[in-house]
Amino acid sequence: xxxxxxxxxxxxxxxxxxxPVSAWILPAAWMKYREALEAIVRRHPLIIGDQRDxxxxxxxxxxxxxxxxxxxxxxxxxxxxxxxxxxxSGHPYPDRAMISRLTPPAPxxxxxxxxxxxxxxxxxxxxxxMIDFAxxxxxxxxxxxxxLAYNVGETTRLLREDPDMLWCGDDLGIQIAxxxxxxxxxxxxxxxYAKLYGMARAIGAGVNMHTDGxxxxxxxxxxxCGVTVLNPQxxxxxxxxxxxxxxxxxxxxxxxxxxxxxxxxxxEIDAHxxxxxxxxxxxEGGLWLTAEIGPDIPLENIEAICVALExxxxxxx
Numbered sequence: 246x247x248x249x250x251x252x253x254x255x256x257x258x259x260x261x262x263x264x265p266v267s268a269w270i271l272p273a274a275w276m277k278y279r280e281a282l283e284a285i286v287r288r289h290p291l292i293i294g295d296q297r298d299x300x301x302x303x304x305x306x307x308x309x310x311x312x313x314x315x316x317x318x319x320x321x322x323x324x325x326x327x328x329x330x331x332x333x334s335g336h337p338y339p340d341r342a343m344i345s346r347l348t349p350p351a352p353x354x355x356x357x358x359x360x361x362x363x364x365x366x367x368x369x370x371x372x373x374x375m376i377d378f379a380x381x382x383x384x385x386x387x388x389x390x391x392x393l394a395y396n397v398g399e400t401t402r403l404l405r406e407d408p409d410m411l412w413c414g415d416d417l418g419i420q421i422a423x424x425x426x427x428x429x430x431x432x433x434x435x436x437x438y439a440k441l442y443g444m445a446r447a448i449g450a451g452v453n454m455h456t457d458g459x460x461x462x463x464x465x466x467x468x469x470c471g472v473t474v475l476n477p478q479x480x481x482x483x484x485x486x487x488x489x490x491x492x493x494x495x496x497x498x499x500x501x502x503x504x505x506x507x508x509x510x511x512x513e514i515d516a517h518x519x520x521x522x523x524x525x526x527x528x529e530g531g532l533w534l535t536a537e538i539g540p541d542i543p544l545e546n547i548e549a550i551c552v553a554l555e556x557x558x559x560x561x562x
Contacts, residue, residue, distance in 0.1 A: 248409045251263050252265045252533060255531060256451055256473055256496040256530070257530070260528065260529050263562070264557070264558045264559075264560065265534070267293070267533075267536075268293050268551065268554065269535065269538065270282070271538060271540065273309075273328030273539065273540040274328075275303075277540040278544060278547075281544055282544070285548050288551070289552075292555065305327055309324065309327065309328055309331070311325070311327035313335075318337065318349070318367065318368060319337035320367040320368065333367045336367065336369055338388075339370055341369075341377065344387055349392070352399065353399075354395075354399065355399055356411075358414035358415070358455070359415055360399075360414070360415055361393070361396060361415050362434055365389065365392065368392075375425070378429050385433065386433070389437065397441065397444070400445070401444070407450075410451045410453050410473075410474070411445040411451070411452050411453070412455075413441075413442075413452065413454045413455070414476075416457040417430070417456045417457075417460050418458020418460045418481060418482075419459065422459050423459065423463065427466075431466060439469070439470040442454075443471055446471045446473075451473040453473070453498065455476040456475070456476065458481050460477055460481075461486045461487075461490055464490040464495075465494075473496060474498050475491065475498065476498040476499075477497070477499070478503075479500060479502050479521070480503070480504045480505070487499070488525055492525055496531050496533065497531065497532050498534075499521060499525065501517065501518065501535065501536045501550070502517060506536070506550065507543070510546075511545055511546060511549035515556070518554065519557055526560060527561070528561040534557075538550070
């Protein structure tokens with residue numbers, strides 16, 4: 246996916262004309278609001294441009310489809326609400342002894358969301374994976390080596406297309422902390438991201454990493470691994486901490502407060518976006534803004550998100 250001029254300049258701190266802004270609409274929001282949501286999209290094509298002119302509001306695909314599916318690694322995904330995200334309910338290697346039989350899928354699966362850390366949890370189950378980390382189980386490193394080797398192959402394939410950016414997503418945090426200690430993360434996982442992201446940086450590509458949850462203790466490590474655009478959640482990390490760890494050090498593609506949007510007023514949304522821009526923004530760049538639109542956000546607040554993004558994208562002109 247090529248970068249537009251403002252995103253490229255913001256990433257490089259090269260004085261973009263505007264702060265890059267966007268919003269992503271979950272399929273469940275289309276299913277709920279239908280024509281009313283399309284009317285908002287048509288009023289704000291700059292914010293939600295390529296999601297216009299939907300003709301089938303109920304269309305869903307992949308893990309947004311209600312029911313169960315099995316991915317290429319043998320993990321079972323369950324969706325209890327069509328149009329919203331799925332979760333892994335079936336783990337193919339629940340017994341640690343089974344890891345010796347772990348076989349990666351055929352090439353071509355790419356780097357989907359949850360390609361490294363979450364893949365370990367998907368394969369083992371959350372509690373079992375946490376015990377593996379707590380006990381420094383030899384099988385844990387064996388599993389990591391297999392998953393990493395597969396990801397190296399997929400990264401090699403993706404980089405043959407000579408992209409501007411390697412796009413990655415792996416949720417490393419929970420709401421208020423890392424699920425494992427920073428020391429464990431540096432021991433087991435930092436070398437994996439450094440290997441993969443170093444491959445991209447070696448050919449001049451940037452690295453855009455989405456990661457949900459609280460990641461403040463390892464942001465500096467992610468930058469060392471080669472992340473050039475970091476996509477964290479503001480609510481899980483806090484504006485002050487993100488400013489301290491990121492401003493002037495890495496371009497932020499900041500996920501605005503989706504936990505606030507369903508319950509606040511349009512005026513509060515305007516104040517939220519303005520505060521973010523005033524705090525994290527700079528004329529030279531280093532900031533993108535993004536918002537996720539779910540079915541729990543009232544229509545007036547969806548409109549307010551679009552208006553605020555349009556208003557403050559030109560704050561530093």
